[in-house]
Every structure is written in C-alpha cells, then in structure tokens.
Amino acid sequence: MRRGYVRRIVWLMVLMLAFAVPAMAQEVPPANTASVDLEKEEQAAKEKAKKEADERIEQSKSVRDRMFSDVRNSAALSVGVLENFDSNLFYDSGNARSDFYTLVYPRFIFNTQREHGTLTAEYQGGYRIYTRFSELNTAEHTGTLRFSLGVSPRTTVNVYDSLSYLPFNSLSFLQQPSFTPGQSGLPPSWCLPRLRTP
Amino acid sequence: MFATASNTLTNSFNGDVSYLLSQQTNLRFYGGYDLTRYEENPNNNSNGFRAGFRLEHRPTPRLTVTTGFEHQDYRFDNQFESSKVERLTVGFGYALRPTVNVYAAAGPELSNIPGKNRIQGYFLGGVQKTTRTTRFGLQYQQGTAYERGLATGLFTRTVFGSFSHRFTEKLRLGLSAGYVNNEYLASTTSHINGFQGGPTLEYAIRPDLTFVASYYYLKQTSDSLVIITPSLSHHFATIGFEYRIPRLFHR
Numbered sequence: 276m277r278r279g280y281v282r283r284i285v286w287l288m289v290l291m292l293a294f295a296v297p298a299m300a301q302e303v304p305p306a307n308t309a310s311v312d313l314e315k316e317e318q319a320a321k322e323k324a325k326k327e328a329d330e331r332i333e334q335s336k337s338v339r340d341r342m343f344s345d346v347r348n349s350a351a352l353s354v355g356v357l358e359n360f361d362s363n364l365f366y367d368s369g370n371a372r373s374d375f376y377t378l379v380y381p382r383f384i385f386n387t388q389r390e391h392g393t394l395t396a397e398y399q400g401g402y403r404i405y406t407r408f409s410e411l412n413t414a415e416h417t418g419t420l421r422f423s424l425g426v427s428p429r430t431t432v433n434v435y436d437s438l439s440y441l442p443f444n445s446l447s448f449l450q451q452p453s454f455t456p457g458q459s460g461l462p463p464s465w466c467l468p469r470l471r472t473p
Numbered sequence: 474m475f476a477t478a479s480n481t482l483t484n485s486f487n488g489d490v491s492y493l494l495s496q497q498t499n500l501r502f503y504g505g506y507d508l509t510r511y512e513e514n515p516n517n518n519s520n521g522f523r524a525g526f527r528l529e530h531r532p533t534p535r536l537t538v539t540t541g542f543e544h545q546d547y548r549f550d551n552q553f554e555s556s557k558v559e560r561l562t563v564g565f566g567y568a569l570r571p572t573v574n575v576y577a578a579a580g581p582e583l584s585n586i587p588g589k590n591r592i593q594g595y596f597l598g599g600v601q602k603t604t605r606t607t608r609f610g611l612q613y614q615q616g617t618a619y620e621r622g623l624a625t626g627l628f629t630r631t632v633f634g635s636f637s638h639r640f641t642e643k644l645r646l647g648l649s650a651g652y653v654n655n656e657y658l659a660s661t662t663s664h665i666n667g668f669q670g671g672p673t674l675e676y677a678i679r680p681d682l683t684f685v686a687s688y689y690y691l692k693q694t695s696d697s698l699v700i701i702t703p704s705l706s707h708h709f710a711t712i713g714f715e716y717r718i719p720r721l722f723h724r
Contacts, residue, residue, distance in 0.1 A: 334605040338675035357713030429493040
C-alpha cells in the first residue's frame with residue numbers, strides 16, 4: 276500500500292515538473308498600465324528594498340544552506356555523514372534504551388529560473404546504521420518541490436510539496452500541519468524550522 | 474509521543490493563487506492536503522485538507538492589515554466522521570525597522586471534533602528580526618490543531634523561539650526552544666506539556682565542507698490514560714560533516 280502512495284506522489288511531482296518548465300517559458304503579455312515617473316520611482320524603491328531584504332535573508336542562512344546559495348539554473352550534489360546519539364530510542368517512560376547510529380546521506384538540489392517563474396527541487400536520502408539495535412537499520416527519504424509562476428503581472432501561482440519517509444522517532448511534536456508556515460495568520464516563513472537539525 | 478513505533482510516510486501538498494487587486498491590496502486563495510501513512514499501524518493513517526483565502530492590504534509601506542477565512546478537515550482513514558475547523562482571522566504586520574517585524578492575527582474559530590462543537594479564540598503573534606548576521610524569532614500561537622498522524626483534535630498553546638548568529642564568515646551558532654501545552658478535545662479531556670530545545674553549531678571548514686554539531690533535549694509530561702508514553706525525557710546529539718561535490722552542470 277505504501278508503495279502505491281509513493282508511486283502516486285512521485286507521479287504528481289513528475290507531472291508538476293513536466294508542466295512547470297514549459298509554462299515558465301511562455302510569453303506573458305506586458306502590463307497594460309500607464310507608466311508615470313512617480314510609479315517608476317516607487318517601483319524602483321520597492322525593488323531596491325526587496326533586493327536588500329533578499330540579501331539579508333541569504334546572508335543569514337545556515338552555513339549548510341549557504342553552501343548551495345549559488346545554485347541558480349543549475350544543480351548541486353552533496354554527501355554527508357552524521358554520528359547521532361539517541362537516549363530514548365522508543366520514547367519509553369521508564370525503560371529508556373539508548374544507541375548510537377550513523378546516518379549517511381546524499382543531498383541533491385536543482386533550480387531553474389525563468390523570467391516569470393522559478394522551480395526548485397531538493398531531495399535528501401539516507402541510511403541509518405545502528406550500533407546495537409541493528410534491526411532498526413533503515414533508509415529514509417525527504418524531498419521538497421517549490422514552484423512559482425507569474426501568470427500575469429497581477430497573478431502569481433505558488434505550489435509547494437513536501438514528502439518524507441522517516442523512522443518513527445524523527446518526528447517532532449512541534450511539527451503540526453495546522454502550523455504550516457504561511458497558511459494561518461502571518462507566521463514568518465522561517466520561524467518554524469525543524470528543531471531536529473540538521 | 475505519537476504512541477506508534479512505525480516508519481512514517483508523510484506528504485504535504487500546498488498551493489496558492491495571489492491576485493493583485495491594486496498596488497496596495499492582494500487577494501490570496503490557498504489550499505493544502507496532508508497525508509500520513511504508518512507502515513505498521515495503518516489504523517492511524519489519516520488525511521487532512523485545508524482551504525481558505527486572505528485579503529492583504531498595505532495602507533502604508535510599513536503596515537499590512539489582513540483578514541481571512543480558513544476551513545480545515547481531518548480524519549482517520551478508517552473513520553467516516555471527520556474533524557473540522559472554521560476560522561476567521563483579522564491581523565496585521567508592522568515593520569518597526571527594515572529588519573524587525575511584529576505581526577499578530579486573531580479571531581473566532583468553530584471546531585467540530587466528532588461529538589463536540591466548540592467556539593474558541595484563535596491567536597497568533599510574534600516578532601522577527603533578520604539582519605545579515607542574526608536571525609531572531611519569537612512566536613506564540615493558540616488554537617485548534619491536529620497532531621500529525623493521529624488526527625487527534627486538540628487545543629494548543631505554543632511558544633517558539635529561535636536565535637541564530639553568525640560570529641564570523643565561517644561560524645554560526647543557533648539556539649531554538651519551544652514549549653507546547655496541548656489539551657486534547659476528545660470525550661475525556663487530557664493534557665500534554667512538552668518542552669524541546671537546544672543549540673546548533675555550524676562551521677565552514679572550506680566553502681564546500683561544513684562541520685555541524687547539535688543537541689536537543691525533549692521533556693514531555695501528560696495526564697492522559699490513553700497515550701502509551703505519557704511522560705518521557707529525551708536527549709539527542711549529532712555531529713558530522715557535509716561535503717558538496719564540485720559543480721554538476723551549469724547553464
């Protein structure tokens with residue numbers, strides 16, 4: 276059953292990729308608005324402020340993410356090794372069992388930008404090798420897909436998909452679907468990172 | 474915690490369409506679909522759906538006011554009846570400085586957990602600061618939520634704070650902490666309190682090689698009789714490296 280869902284989700288992502296790239300290349304008619312000097316000045320000031328804000332955000336990113344800050348219209352691949360200690364593998368109340376495990380993972384990032392749209396895909400696989408509880412050895416997968424398209428000067432479409440297949444003890448109780456950034460109220464997009472880093 | 478020792482498949486699909494009504498006003502329609510599948514506990518498999526719209530108006534360059542409506546619907550695969558939330562919010566965002574923003578949104582929400590209707594108050598508010606070297610965020614949220622995977626309706630109060638500072642071009646230190654107080658809205662009321670937090674250190678040994686070390690502590694207490702592990706504490710530590718392989722291709 277799980278494979279069925281994974282297959283459907285992978286198909287969904289492939290379809291998004293197939294439609295997104297040609298759509299971004301389409302010509303969009305120019306805005307049919309009168310341009311006056313004041314508007315141009317306002318627009319220039321807005322663009323300058325946005326550029327400065329983007330630069331601040333870029334500079335303030337984590338060191339790991341800054342390794343990939345130049346990935347525009349290109350792709351990047353990295354590999355990582357993490358040694359982890361977990362003091363309570365099974366979330367037991369009175370019989371906590373601890374273990375070390377090694378996580379080996381590749382990470383792949385792809386980005387393409389056109390005049391009217393941006394597509395970014397990221398995938399991280401991994402395999403956990405436990406020292407004592409070898410029966411827990413398992414693979415894990417996480418992936419995200421972001422697509423943004425300016426359909427017209429006034430209309431923008433954003434699509435975001437996040438897929439994960441993780442061992443049971445990877446979930447944080449602060450991750451709740453109704454707290455998805457951007458969906459309720461005005462939460463900042465970066466304010467709810469995964470507490471379990473990286 | 475989630476009371477199920479099982480690998481988990483989750484997918485969250487979100488989309489929105491924004492239409493600029495005028496230079497200062499934006500209308501956004503959005504929707505999302507969450508699914509959770511437990512490999513060994515399919516009885517806990519669940520689906521979640523949400524949709525809504527938000528009207529954003531910027532009367533001054535620093536101030537944004539918003540109003541919106543959202544509908545949420547969650548249910549287990551093996552249950553016919555779903556849990557629903559209808560939420561109406563009014564909010565604002567204000568830039569105290571170019572690098573500092575405060576924001577808040579509040580409103581009534583009607584939750585329908587099978588067998589019980591409730592009208593409650595929803596609130597979200599916080600402050601964030603982003604400079605070239607520092608990120609800081611502090612947020613408080615209260616309202617109806619659903620635990621991922623259990624589709625269990627609960628009223629939550631959450632405080633979350635994060636701070637990250639880049640001391641040099643190569644060294645960054647982060648600190649994050651969160652406190653959650655959940656009240657389950659099932660036939661019998663029960664509570665879970667949880668704290669989670671810890672530091673992270675990142676060091677760029679080379680532009681393509683990063684060292685990372687992190688630690689967090691988790692403490693959970695509960696008076697629930699149905700949760701398998703009502704009270705627990707947990708230490709988790711990580712140390713390792715990530716290496717970026719030289720450029721694959723570039724156009």
